[in-house]
Every structure is written in structure tokens, then in C-alpha cells.
Amino acid sequence: MESASVTLGHATGDHHHGPPEANKSSKVDQTTLGLLIFLVTEAMLFGAFFASYFFLRVVVNDGPWPPEPYELPVIVAGVNTAILVSSSFSIHWALEGIRRGNRKAATLAMAVTWLLGATFLFIQLNEYIHVGFSARDGAFGSIFYGLTGLHGAHVIVGLILLTIVNVRLWRGHFGPKAEDHRGLELPGIYWHFVDVMWVIVFVTVYIL
Amino acid sequence: MPVALKQAGWWRALYGLVIGAAFGYGLVVALRAASGLPLIQTEQTGYPQLVVALITGPLGFLWGIGCFDYWLRWIAGGPTVPDDHADHGAKNWKDYFKVNTDHKVIGIQYMVLTFFFFLVGGLAAMGVRAELAQPGTQIVDPNTYNGLFSTHAAFMIFVFIIPMFAGIANYVLPLMIGAPDMAFPRLNALSFWLLPCAGALLMASYFAPGGTFDAGWTGYAPLSTGAPIGQSFFNLAVQFAGASSIATAINFLVTIVTMRAPGMNFWRMPLLVWANLSTSLLVVAATPFIAGVQFMVLFDRVLNTNFFEAAMGGDVISYQHIFWFYSHPAVYIMMLPGFGIISEVISTHARKPVFGYRLMALALIGIVVLSYSVWAHHMFVSGMSSWLRVPMMITTLLIAVPTGIKIFSWLGTLFKGKIHLQSTAMLFSLGFIFTFVIGGISGVMLGMVPLDIHVSDTYFVVAHIHFVLFGGSVFTIFAGLYHWFPKITGRMYDERLGRVHFWMTLAGMLGTFIPMHWIGLEGMPRRVADYSAEFAAWNLEITIASAILGLAQLVFVYNVVVSWKYGPKASANPWRANTIEWLVSSPPPVFNFDEIPRVVGGPYEFGVPGARHAILAGDDKATVEQPKPATVGSVGSST
Amino acid sequence: MTVLKLACATIVLTVVSTVLMLIPNWNGPAASTAAGPIDDLLTVTIVMSCFVFSLVMVALIYFVWRWRAKPGDLSDGEPIHGNTKLEIAWTLIPTIMVLFLGGYSWVVLDEIEGKEPDRMVVDVYSQQFQWSFDYREQDATSYELHVPVGRQVEFRMHALDVIHSFWVPEWRVKKDNVPGVTTHLFVTPNKTGSFQLICTELCGAGHGVMRAPVVVESQAAFEKWVRQQDSVPDRPADGKDV
Numbered sequence A: 001m002e003s004a005s006v007t008l009g010h011a012t013g014d015h016h017h018g019p020p021e022a023n024k025s026s027k028v029d030q031t032t033l034g035l036l037i038f039l040v041t042e043a044m045l046f047g048a049f050f051a052s053y054f055f056l057r058v059v060v061n062d063g064p065w066p067p068e069p070y071e072l073p074v075i076v077a078g079v080n081t082a083i084l085v086s087s088s089f090s091i092h093w094a095l096e097g098i099r100r101g102n103r104k105a106a107t108l109a110m111a112v113t114w115l116l117g118a119t120f121l122f123i124q125l126n127e128y129i130h131v132g133f134s135a136r137d138g139a140f141g142s143i144f145y146g147l148t149g150l151h152g153a154h155v156i157v158g159l160i161l162l163t164i165v166n167v168r169l170w171r172g173h174f175g176p177k178a179e180d181h182r183g184l185e186l187p188g189i190y191w192h193f194v195d196v197m198w199v200i201v202f203v204t205v206y207i208l
Numbered sequence B: 001m002p003v004a005l006k007q008a009g010w011w012r013a014l015y016g017l018v019i020g021a022a023f024g025y026g027l028v029v030a031l032r033a034a035s036g037l038p039l040i041q042t043e044q045t046g047y048p049q050l051v052v053a054l055i056t057g058p059l060g061f062l063w064g065i066g067c068f069d070y071w072l073r074w075i076a077g078g079p080t081v082p083d084d085h086a087d088h089g090a091k092n093w094k095d096y097f098k099v100n101t102d103h104k105v106i107g108i109q110y111m112v113l114t115f116f117f118f119l120v121g122g123l124a125a126m127g128v129r130a131e132l133a134q135p136g137t138q139i140v141d142p143n144t145y146n147g148l149f150s151t152h153a154a155f156m157i158f159v160f161i162i163p164m165f166a167g168i169a170n171y172v173l174p175l176m177i178g179a180p181d182m183a184f185p186r187l188n189a190l191s192f193w194l195l196p197c198a199g200a201l202l203m204a205s206y207f208a209p210g211g212t213f214d215a216g217w218t219g220y221a222p223l224s225t226g227a228p229i230g231q232s233f234f235n236l237a238v239q240f241a242g243a244s245s246i247a248t249a250i251n252f253l254v255t256i257v258t259m260r261a262p263g264m265n266f267w268r269m270p271l272l273v274w275a276n277l278s279t280s281l282l283v284v285a286a287t288p289f290i291a292g293v294q295f296m297v298l299f300d301r302v303l304n305t306n307f308f309e310a311a312m313g314g315d316v317i318s319y320q321h322i323f324w325f326y327s328h329p330a331v332y333i334m335m336l337p338g339f340g341i342i343s344e345v346i347s348t349h350a351r352k353p354v355f356g357y358r359l360m361a362l363a364l365i366g367i368v369v370l371s372y373s374v375w376a377h378h379m380f381v382s383g384m385s386s387w388l389r390v391p392m393m394i395t396t397l398l399i400a401v402p403t404g405i406k407i408f409s410w411l412g413t414l415f416k417g418k419i420h421l422q423s424t425a426m427l428f429s430l431g432f433i434f435t436f437v438i439g440g441i442s443g444v445m446l447g448m449v450p451l452d453i454h455v456s457d458t459y460f461v462v463a464h465i466h467f468v469l470f471g472g473s474v475f476t477i478f479a480g481l482y483h484w485f486p487k488i489t490g491r492m493y494d495e496r497l498g499r500v501h502f503w504m505t506l507a508g509m510l511g512t513f514i515p516m517h518w519i520g521l522e523g524m525p526r527r528v529a530d531y532s533a534e535f536a537a538w539n540l541e542i543t544i545a546s547a548i549l550g551l552a553q554l555v556f557v558y559n560v561v562v563s564w565k566y567g568p569k570a571s572a573n574p575w576r577a578n579t580i581e582w583l584v585s586s587p588p589p590v591f592n593f594d595e596i597p598r599v600v601g602g603p604y605e606f607g608v609p610g611a612r613h614a615i616l617a618g619d620d621k622a623t624v625e626q627p628k629p630a631t632v633g634s635v636g637s638s639t
Numbered sequence C: 001m002t003v004l005k006l007a008c009a010t011i012v013l014t015v016v017s018t019v020l021m022l023i024p025n026w027n028g029p030a031a032s033t034a035a036g037p038i039d040d041l042l043t044v045t046i047v048m049s050c051f052v053f054s055l056v057m058v059a060l061i062y063f064v065w066r067w068r069a070k071p072g073d074l075s076d077g078e079p080i081h082g083n084t085k086l087e088i089a090w091t092l093i094p095t096i097m098v099l100f101l102g103g104y105s106w107v108v109l110d111e112i113e114g115k116e117p118d119r120m121v122v123d124v125y126s127q128q129f130q131w132s133f134d135y136r137e138q139d140a141t142s143y144e145l146h147v148p149v150g151r152q153v154e155f156r157m158h159a160l161d162v163i164h165s166f167w168v169p170e171w172r173v174k175k176d177n178v179p180g181v182t183t184h185l186f187v188t189p190n191k192t193g194s195f196q197l198i199c200t201e202l203c204g205a206g207h208g209v210m211r212a213p214v215v216v217e218s219q220a221a222f223e224k225w226v227r228q229q230d231s232v233p234d235r236p237a238d239g240k241d242v
């Protein structure tokens, strides 16, 4: 996003006085690198909650997990996982579409991604309503809502980004060149991260 | 709508703050109404409406001051205005109170603001010392006392040392690597403006019902989960300060990786750049842990979750594990940039290449790696699993090795140099070696489990803290501020006053913090407002010495203010240093360079005939001169 | 030649500073079997620290004095970039030193935490801002801690509200009392007398005054005292052992 404006500034203004073009000492794109590093910090934020999960479940808890009488809807969550994971494929399809210049495919795939993500969120909220315990019900409830809620917050942010991408696609933004579809690629990377994180959360919280 | 209200600035910031806070407050009330709860909750720890308002209020402020304008326009699909660089450079002092994307302006904003927080934190320390001058309760009650040292440490750590280093590097680092600016200038501005939010929250906590936070800067649960609302101010301030340092770290990493001048490979980077690279690696991977754990505390307080509620299956000790997994690396976040500064200052003023440059860089990376594996040395007596103690002790002690490499290499740099002692920056660097070795050795003692079992949570630890943080971090900060003062302000400071500042600070700091070792070993616990009479004499001495230490800082303030206004003009390179920031004028031009310089050798080639580090474009004489491969020697290989 | 002189200076400074540093009895009076090994460890650490400190200070002061620039001298120092042998030396030697200290500490740790079979058990309860002690074997409770001399005591520690920490400086040992878990501390007092138990974990406004008297006395005196105390009251269930 940053780099886009900088290049624009330089393309238009030969006359205006500005800073010299920075030397590119690395082939990686700045925004992509920034995003990747940001995702490291995101992963560590999840790491803090996973650490807490580990302490609560393994270190202090003696009884069964989840503690009686709570049960987790593994099947529903499993289906939901499949939904979210498939959205990773559809967003990849969108990226490939725009790379090949097939705007229609990209627009469609992006809309599908958004719908899949929203469905996931909807089912997750529904699960919260029916799961039968709250964040106040013991440490189990706290960490369950802590981990899935943290992830849910990321889905919401991801959906906001996807909304922007959708709108921009409808408006005819983006093109086949790498610089011209970074605004689609980067939210895509973020979305993949959200998916991968969910798989880890799902396996830890529901399966193990 | 009047323009003043529409345009980014303080007016909009003000009503942004009010609207943001009102929105947060209203949101909670509305949600509570929807779920049939009483509209306002005023349980001691709760106040959800206030807590949410404390998040949305600062966000409104940030919007008003203009941090988000560009992004919002971009999201709304508005036309991308070609950057006219209007928010670059500062024409007068008022520009420092606006959102500015110039790394030099941001650097100055950082340094001035964080120094202000140093004075605030120091004032709290003076309160601490006044109360401790005699045993018994004199001026503050125990609760207020706990608040005093908690805020003291919170100001010093979260809004002084960490961001001060970020500020110095913000100014110097892009110049040093030959970049026109940071990689993400707007993110950089946001990083800065998050800091006043954090600092204001810390200060505002004094007006919270029930008083300011008083669970120490470590805020251990469950003391913190049950504390009055002031604790929430701390939880949130840490989030703002943490977000700021994460954003800056990402910015530094990307800048260093992608924007180095041609010819500057990794082995030609100045050690300050290496130091900030390592620090940023620590920040991006460790800071989320404190963010996470403070969120958990906040949830326990506001939403009544049970992360740390033992009776409900929570784990009290897990707070400490997660907290120290950040806060131990944090102590190196507070030290590594200082190591970088010392390398620059010592090699410049000793007129010698840094001894063992590569090992110096590798030692930094070694500290980064090791520091993730030592957190539990703060928990030797905490009741954690006892098998963890010995492995953590060994890794802790091993940190002395890379740190020792740095100390010995600085000594090696002094060896056969031409040491210029007139410069206050050099005095602080040499003083730093002296004080930091003491602080490091007391750290090694604390790292040895049987000794720590005796002295943990006593004044011995307080002595260690201040020898490494004051004798370490603060000394290096002063060294850096003096060293780059001419570059930043374009004027020379008064060396005589600088020397007064140095010697007063050194004497005051030794007088204040050395006796703390003794009373700690003999049995004075830390964090107490009252103590047994046997420690009275030393405590009185400490209080007197700390007043000298405090007054010494006023000398510095005076020196800076007067020199900035009336000091003699500085030349481009008053210290005859080699790194790139000294090739441009003092202060540097708005866009740093007309053309990006070329790097042709290592950064510290003092005494090597004909060697150069970098060549500015248009410097004809130099362009013809071929860099001699031999001069690069063991320092940097050619690209 | 200079090297020799500097080495001598380092040794002299080490000896002088060590002697000076060893005169005071840093840790104060000792009253448990853990104190001996810990104080010895401190002594060894002080000797080694004095050596490291002297080495750095001699080099620092000598170099600065010897190679300070004369006013107006604008020349550069010798372009020495490094010395691999030296660099290896100052990596290896500190490594050996700290590993030695680590190993020694480990030995001391095992020594002071050895458990004896005939130990007495005392349950310690801490709450804002008071200590109480239950003697379940003897069915007694008290706000004062009395223990017989010469017999190992196992303290089983419980916290009723927030974290507190149990420290008797003369015994040299300390352990946190943590809500929800039971922590253990082993002490063999070997000197009779009156001491003070100090809370060393910040626990609120009364943290600084959260203390309790400690009396170490003969077995007979202890038995006499313990018979005069009230019976053990009802207490919340113990936490998980750690």
C-alpha cells in the first residue's frame, strides 16, 4: 500500500522536489515483507494464548478435558473448518484469475471467499450460542473463548479486508502485473494465515 | 463545518477523543441494555464502559490528529494523491505537534516526548526516595507508595527507555544505511502518536477511582486481577506502547533489509544497525506475549474470566511465565540498541576500527537467541516446576559470554587508539563499561539459583536493575544523545556542562545504587514503604545521593535547551566519524540525500590509509579513487 | 613487558578488592544448614567477580590513560581489526567460568534441598497481611512460627488470596506461596533464637508490614509451647503439589 503511493508520486511528478528513489537492497517487496513479519507477531500473540491453554489444561488441570459436563461440537466445528479451508483455495483461485487477467474469475472467486468466511463466522457465533458454557465457566471456558475468540477477531479483520478487495474488484482495480494486484495478494496472505491458524486452533482445542 | 474541525489537527483530535470515548461508553451501555444487564457496572475491577472508552478514545484521538487520513482515503477508494511531501520536514516548532512522516522529525518527536516521560518517572522515583528516607510512614501511605514505584517503573520502561532507543534509531538509522526515509513513513508516524496515548493513560491512572495501579510494573496476577480500576489503565497503556514498538520494529526490519545503499552488505552495516536489527527481532517475537497476557488480565478483570483465578481452575503461575517470556527479552530490547550506540561512539572517539566487528555482530544475534530461553530466572522462587530451574540457570549464565565479548571488544577498540576524552558522549560510554560490568556481574549472581533464593525480591535486585538500566541503558542513551546532538540540531552542546552532567550522574548513581546491594543481602525486601531501623542510615544516604542524581539531569536539560537555541553552529562532521549520516549537513537536508550514496568499505576504517565507508553522489574526487580491497581487511568482504 | 605489568596490576587489584569484599559478612547472621553452602558459594562468586571486574577496570583505565589523545592530535589509532586468538580466548574463558559457577550452584542447590525422612511438617497459611501456622501432627495453630532446632522442617505453603513469599533472611531460603497450589520449602534450623519471617512478594498495601515472629528453640521448649496452642481450625482444601 505504501509503495504503491510512492511509485505513483514518482511517476507523475518529474518536476516536484522529492526524496531520491531508495536503493533496493533486496528483491522482496517491502509491503510483503512487512506483512510477513507482522504475521510472525500475530503468530506469537496466538502463542501467548496457546501457552496459557497448555498451562491450564496440562499443568493445573487434573480431571477430564473438557471438564464435565461440557462437550464440544466437534462435528460442526469440523465442517466449519472445511468451509474455512476451502476459502483458502478460492482466494488462491482469485489471485490466479487476476494474474491471468481473468477479472470475472477473480471477482467471482473473491465473492465466494467472502461468503465462505462469513459463513464460518456465522456458524462460529451460532456455536457460541449453543455450546452451553460461557467464558466465565471455569478456566476451560475462558481459554476456549480466548483462543477461538482471538481467532474470530482475526476472521473479522480478514473479512473487512476481503470486503475492500471485493469493492475494488467491482470498481475495476487490479491487473495482471505483480505491482498491480498487491492489494489483492496481501489480504490473501493474511487470509491464508487466518486459515492455517484456525487449523491449529481446531486441532488443539477440539481434537487433542 | 469549519475547516479547523475538518482538518487533521489538535481540534479534530480533541473531539475525536471525546466522540471516540463516548462511542465506546455508549456501545457498552447499549450492549448491556440489549442483554438485560444493569446499564452501568461499577464493580471495583470492572467498569467495562470506562475500559472500552479508554480504547476507543485514544483511537479517536489518533484519527483526529491525522494518523489514519491517508489510509482511510485509500480504503474509501478515493484518488491516490501523489505525495507532495508536504508533511515532510519541520519548518518551525509547531510542525513537531503535527503528524509528520519525516523520520527525522519523528525521531525528534520521540526523543523529546520520551525524555519528558523520563522526568515524570524520575519525579516518581524522587517520591519513592523521599518516603524511604526514614523508616516508618512519612509522606505517603503504603498504597500510594506502591503506586509510586509502579508508575516509576512503568514510565521508565514502557514510555522512556524502549521508545527512546526507537527514537534515536529512527533519526539515525535511515541516514546510516543511506535511505531517504523509513520503509513505511506513515506507519512510523502512527508508532509515534501511539506513545502519547500510552503515556497519557499512565498519567491519567492517578485520577482513577481507587488510585493508580499499584501491583508493580510486573503486575502479577492475582494481585492485579483484583486491583482497582487503575490497573486497567496499565493494561491498556502497555497495549498502546507495545503496538508502537511492534510497528517500529517491523519498520526497522523492512528498512534494513530492503533499503540499504548500494554496496552496503550485511558485513558493512554499522553496529548500531546490527543492534537495531537484533532488537527488532526481539520485539516482533516477544512483545505479543505481553500484549496477550495483559489482555488476559483485562478479561479476568472486566469479563470475569478465569485465566488466573485459582479457585476456578485458573493458573496463577502461568501469568509469570507468559509475562517473563516477554519481559526478559525486553531487558535486552532495552540494552542492545545501547550496545550499538557504544560501538559507534567508542570507535569514533578512539579513532580505531571496532575490534572484532563480525564477532560483535554475531554476539548480538547470540544474545537474541539465548534471551528466549532464560525467562524463568525471574521465577526461581515462584513455585514453578523445580526441574526448570537448572536449565534456565545455565542458559542465563551463558548470556554472560556474548555480553562479555562485547565488553572485551570495546576494550580492544580502545587499545592503541587515540582516545578523545573531551567528548561527553565518550565519557558516558566509558562510564557505561564500568557500571554495566557491575550490573552484569550482579545479574550473574542472581542467575545462580541458590544465591537468587536468598536475594530474590530484595534490594539486591533493585541494585541490579538500576546498574543495568541506569548504568546501562540510560548511560548509553546519554552517550547517543550527546553524540548525535550536533547532527540533529545543527549546533554544538556545551562540553563543560556535559562533563558536569556526567560526573554528577556517575557519582549520584554510585551513591544511590551501590549501597542497595548491601542492604539487600542483609535482608531489606523490595517494594516496601517501611523497613527495619537497621537500614535507616543507608537509606538516608541513598535518598541524598538520588537527589544529586536528579539534579544532574536538570543540568542536562539546561544544556540541551540553551545549546539548541544558542550553541555554536555544528559542521557536518564534528567528530570526524565515518558513517553516512556524517556525510550530509547538520542538520541533514529534508530528503537526506540528493542521490543515494555508494558504500565502498566497512564503517569503521579509522587509520586505514585511503579507506572510505561511503561516497556521496557528486563527490567527484572520491569517485575516481578506487576502494582498496586490502583496506577492507577482516571487516567486510566486497559485495 | 606492559602485558606483564598489567597482569600484575590485575592480580593486585583482584586480591585487594577480594579482601575488601570478603571482610563484611554480607548475608548477615546465619541460622540454618543451608546458610553455610550458600555463603560459601557467595564467597567463591565474589572472588571470581572481583577478578572479572579488576580485569576490565585495569584494561579500561590503563588504555584510556595510555592512549588518550593529546590536544590537537587529529591522527588515527592503529587500524587493528581484530585478533582471532584473543577473540577465541575471551569467548572460551568466560564460558568455562560460568559453567563452573553453574555446576557449583547445582551442587549447592541439591545440597540445600535434600529431604530428610524424620522431618516435621508445618502448614503455612498466608493472606493479606497475616501469616498463620498449622501443626497438624501436634494439632496446634499459631500466628507465631516455632520450630525445634536441629530438625528439618517441611513447610507446606498455601496462599488464601494473592501471592505471598516466605523468607527468613537468617535461613537464606525463600519460596512463594501461590493461590491454588501447595509449594514446599525445606529448612533445617541450626541455631536457636528469635528471627523474623518477611513477606517478599508484593501483596498489597500491607506488604511491607506482613511479618511474623520466628522462634527456634530446643525440642523440649518447642513441645511445651506447642501444647499450649489452639487446635487446628478448618482450612480450605490443599492445592495441587508443586
Ligand code: HEA
Pocket (backbone or CB within 6 Å): B218, B331, B332, B334, B335, B377, B378, B396, B397, B399, B400, B401, B403, B404, B405, B407, B436, B437, B439, B440, B441, B442, B443, B444, B446, B447, B448, B452, B455, B456, B457, B461, B464, B465, B468, B469, B472, B473, C052, C056, C093, C094, C095, C097, C098
Ligand atoms: C537493561 C536491562 C537488563 C540487563 C542487560 C540485564 C542483564 C542480566 N540480568 Fe537482569 N534484570 C533486569 C534488567 C536487566 N538485566 C530487571 C529490570 C530485573 C528485575 C525485574 C523485576 O523483578 O522487577 C532483572 C532481574 C534479573 C534476575 C531476577 C532476579 C530476581 O527477581 O530474583 C536475574 C536472575 O537471573 C537477572 C539476571 C541477569 C543476567 C545474568 C544478565 C546478563 O545479561 C548480564 C551479562 C553481563 C555481564 C556478566 C557483564 C559483562 C561480562 C563480562 C565482563 C564477561 C565475563 C563475566 C563472567 C565470567 C561472569 N536479572
Ligand code: HEA
Pocket (backbone or CB within 6 Å): B118, B119, B120, B121, B122, B123, B125, B126, B128, B129, B149, B150, B152, B153, B156, B157, B161, B215, B216, B217, B218, B462, B465, B466, B469, B470, B473, B474, B512, B526, B527, B528, B529, B546, B547, B548, B549, B550, B551, B553, B554
Ligand atoms: C530505566 C529504568 C529506571 C530508571 C532510569 C530508574 C531511575 C531511578 N530509580 Fe528506579 N526502578 C526501575 C527502573 C528505573 N529506575 C524499575 C524497573 C523498578 C522496579 C519497580 C517495581 O518493583 O515494580 C525500580 C524501582 C526503584 C526503587 C525500588 C522501589 C521499591 O522496591 O520499593 C527505587 C528506590 O529507591 C528506585 C529509585 C530510582 C531512582 C532514585 C532513580 C533515579 O535515577 C532517577 C533520576 C531522575 C530524576 C530524578 C528525574 C530528573 C529530575 C527532575 C524531574 C527534577 C526533580 C529533581 C529533584 C526534585 C531532585 N527505583
Ligand code: CUA
Pocket (backbone or CB within 6 Å): C126, C127, C128, C129, C163, C164, C165, C199, C200, C201, C202, C203, C204, C206, C207, C208, C210
Ligand atoms: Cu504478603 Cu507481601
Ligand SMILES: [Cu+2]
Pocket (backbone or CB within 6 Å): B327, B328, B331, B375, B377, B378
Ligand atoms: Cu531476565
